[in-house]
Amino acid sequence: MNMQSFFSIGRLVPRTFEIGKAFPYxxxxxxxxxxxxxxxxxxxxxxxxxxxxxxxxxxxxxxxxxxxxxxxxxxxxxxxxxxxxxxxxxxxxxxxxxxxxxxxxxxxxxxxxxxxxxxxxxxxxxxxxxxxxxxxxxxxxxxxxxxxxxxxxxxxxxxxxxxxxxxxxxxxxxxxxxxxxxxxxxxxxxxxxxxxxxxxxxxxxxxxxxxxxxxxxxxxxxxxxxxxxxxxxxxxxxxxxxxxxxxxxxxxxxxxxxxxxxxxxxxxxxxxxxxxxxxxxxxxxxxxxxxxxxxxxxxxxxxxxxxxxxxxxxxxxxxxxxxxxxxxxxxxxxxxxxxxxxxxxxxxxxxxxxxxxxxxxxxxxxxxxxSELHRFVRIIKKSPRSDMLVLLTTFVLTVVIDLTVAVEVGVVLAAFLFLRRMVETAEIKPGTPGVGAEIVYGSSPAQPHEQPKHPKDVEIYEITGPFFFGVADLLQDTLMTLEKKPRAFILRLPQVPAVDSTGIAALESFLSYCKKHGIQLYLSEVREQPMKALERSGFIEALGSQYIVSSPEQVLEMLSK
Structure with a gap:
């Protein structure tokens, strides 16, 4: 990114200078x-x-x-x-x-x-x-x-x-x-x-x-x-x-x-x-x-x-x-x-x-x-409790303390509540290879249009939502719930639009755990932004590019040979 595109100077044209050009006058x-x-x-x-x-x-x-x-x-x-x-x-x-x-x-x-x-x-x-x-x-x-x-x-x-x-x-x-x-x-x-x-x-x-x-x-x-x-x-x-x-x-x-x-x-x-x-x-x-x-x-x-x-x-x-x-x-x-x-x-x-x-x-x-009291009352009556909390906190701080404090606390509180909602919507859940896929596990084909099954020594999990610092702990918690160490762990990321440094650190810790216990870690369906971030951080090199796959089926086919 060059300096001009960052500072947007090329687009800073007053509307007065557009009179008679961008619109008739x-x-x-x-x-x-x-x-x-x-x-x-x-x-x-x-x-x-x-x-x-x-x-x-x-x-x-x-x-x-x-x-x-x-x-x-x-x-x-x-x-x-x-x-x-x-x-x-x-x-x-x-x-x-x-x-x-x-x-x-x-x-x-x-x-x-x-x-x-x-x-x-x-x-x-x-x-x-x-x-x-x-x-x-x-x-x-x-x-x-x-x-x-x-x-x-x-x-x-x-x-x-x-x-x-x-x-x-x-x-x-x-x-x-x-x-x-x-x-x-x-x-x-x-x-x-x-x-x-x-x-x-x-x-x-x-x-x-x-x-x-x-x-x-x-x-x-x-x-x-x-x-x-x-x-x-x-x-x-x-x-x-x-x-x-x-x-x-x-x-x-x-x-x-x-x-x-x-x-x-x-x-x-x-x-x-x-x-x-x-x-x-x-x-x-x-x-x-x-x-x-x-x-x-x-x-x-x-x-x-x-x-x-x-x-x-x-x-x-x-x-x-x-x-x-x-x-x-x-x-x-x-x-x-x-x-x-x-x-x-x-x-x-x-x-x-x-x-x-x-x-x-x-x-x-x-x-x-x-004051717009009708909007104030509407938020209190009909909005989520978190929005009501932000509203009342900002209002009380404005009146009792200071507008400077009110705006700062209100924005920070709203940001924390937003992060909480993001964490609530994001999850790491057991996944499947895909619906209706014809995959051979050993010598038994999966029937079309049925929920595909996979070997018991292979775990498939899927992350939904942005993988940022608020969600990183969920990955660590996932391993703690596993009763038996799998031979391979496939982590699906098709619904992860972005990953931050804390998410990358969680993946690095996860990779270290897998290597220590002899677990093969695969990342499946990685989107553009997460892929670039993982490459820049050196995670892809540490993992090995062969462990980045386009689908869980690809891994299961390799493991079945």
Whole structure:
């Protein structure tokens, strides 16, 4: 395998570069992209600020992220329709990183995650990321939904708490302790926003509900001068220019401290962006380039971090909105980023009057959508117990401990359960030469269409399934069950698609045992991958090529002579 095929560089072509080549593109297509990009930009405006505030950053940082990461993810991406920016999945991670390492630590972790994403794309890992177990993704998305909801209670109720604890149970203890400080007007604004969003979704699904909800309540608060907390009162408004890009200070101790968080950011960005791209493919019939998408996600996150932004990934809801609005290419995603940039340059003062309760209401709706309780309940009720265990473990760890731990433990637990299932399906069982074979054992022919018999001093066993480290012990156990040492032992491997080093070691140990006790060992019907692996390891040379046969009948004929 040469270096180019390993790194898949030849296949890393952004979909933007295919406009007019791989698919037709006209003035009409461009007009549709303009309309769609502007629509998604309006939808993304409150979400970008809300996610950033919920994560412990400023609303301006959310806009920087949506503008810069959103542009590069669309420009370099492997999907024609992907919209990138801040998402709810990152809220919990970002909040934790800022709490532990400050904003400098978050910037460094985001840059490291971006480099990891680029490496994933270059090494062709895009397809493998899709195989994260479904119970793991459901468990942590439901957990994230609950955590996002929990983080919004303070601003939704207007509670007077100086600093909310990042710990789940301590946070709720603070809420109950300060429940007497809630503000009725703030609660009214939040409830009104949720009500408008629900009604718009129900009766006017084509209209961006969150934009209408935030816009209407902002107008009400401004006209009647309602004394509720706003973006301006807490953050002092939004800058009307992009900041100058700066590199963070690279200290080995800081890099070491944020490295686990960077892994989580990279893994989550890869999972969510590729899931979003798959959803887009399902809605359009298109096919995305997973590896190119990961490279674009990496570049987008690095660009966001250099300008003081937060982590970004593909946003499923905004991508779906983009498609429904008539997007034809990645130009729509770039228009979405430019729309947000123009808002920041010319309408930044407008954002300062947006009530925080309205943004909290939007995030509560997002939390409900993310939780996907129907899927969570379905796995618990109808899936195998092992899947339920993975789901609940990931969910509990996400809520109680940390999302980083939850994803790592969930994936490892799912892998162990998968191995257990593989071991359960694999077996070593007594075999037969074949059904309906006419074989002569001595002078007696076996009758056609009957179960063939073989001499008592010849044992035939068959392995089914991949012969890997989880199955290797079964071969050793097989010999222990034999009451009498046979003259020959035929091991059939027609249903073994692959063998690993532990399986080879088990065969080597088995061969040594057979030689010690004068047993002739034959391997029958060896498939391509196991044969190559056995040849490379030197096992075939140790066994002798004459003991590799095409069928048990061949051995029985030789032994009968």
């Amino acid at each position: 006209s003035r009409e297509s461009f007009a549709k992209d303009l309309v769609s990009g502007f629509t998604v930009g309006i939808v993304a405006l409150p979400l970008a600020m809300a996610f950033s505030i919920a994560a412990g950053a400023s609303p301006a940082q959310g806009l920087y992220t949506a503008i810069l990461a959103g542009f590069f993810i669309s420009f370099l991406g492997g999907s024609r329709y992907q919209i990138g920016g801040p998402t709810g999945a990152f809220v919990v991670i970002i909040f934790g990183v800022i709490s532990r390492h400050g904003m400098e630590g978050l910037v460094l972790a985001t840059i490291l995650a971006g480099l990891m994403l680029i490496a994933m794309g270059l090494s062709g890992l895009g397809r493998l990321i899709k195989f994260i177990p479904y119970p793991v993704t459901t468990g942590f998305t439901t957990g994230i939904g609950l955590l996002i909801f929990s983080q919004q209670v303070k601003d939704f109720l207007g509670l007077k708490i100086e600093k909310v604890s990042p710990e789940f149970f301590e946070k709720w203890a603070q809420y109950f302790e300060h429940m007497g400080t809630f503000d009725p007007l703030t609660l009214f604004v939040g409830l009104l926003t949720i009500t408008i969003i629900i009604l718009i979704r129900r009766f006017f699904p084509r209209i961006p509900a969150s934009v209408v909800g935030v816009g209407f309540t902002t107008l009400i608060c401004f006209i009647f001068s309602l004394p509720v907390e706003t973006i301006g009162s807490r953050f002092g408004g939004i800058p009307s220019t992009l900041p100058i890009p700066t590199l963070p200070e690279f200290h080995w101790s800081t890099m070491k401290a944020v490295f686990p968080d960077a892994i989580t950011i990279a893994l989550l960005a890869a999972i969510e962006s590729l899931l979003s791209a798959v959803v887009a493919d399902g809605m359009t019939g298109d096919r995305h380039n997973a590896n190119m998408e990961l490279v674009a996600q990496g570049v987008g996150n690095i660009a966001s971090a250099l300008f003081g932004g937060i982590p970004a990934t593909g946003a499923i809801a905004r991508t779906a909105t983009n498609i429904k609005s008539g997007a034809q290419s990645s130009v729509a995603g770039m228009v979405h980023a430019v729309t947000l940039l123009l808002f920041m340059l010319f309408l930044a003062p407008v954002a300062s009057v947006i009530p925080l309760a309205s943004l909290s209401a939007v995030l509560m709706v997002v939390a409900w959508d993310m």
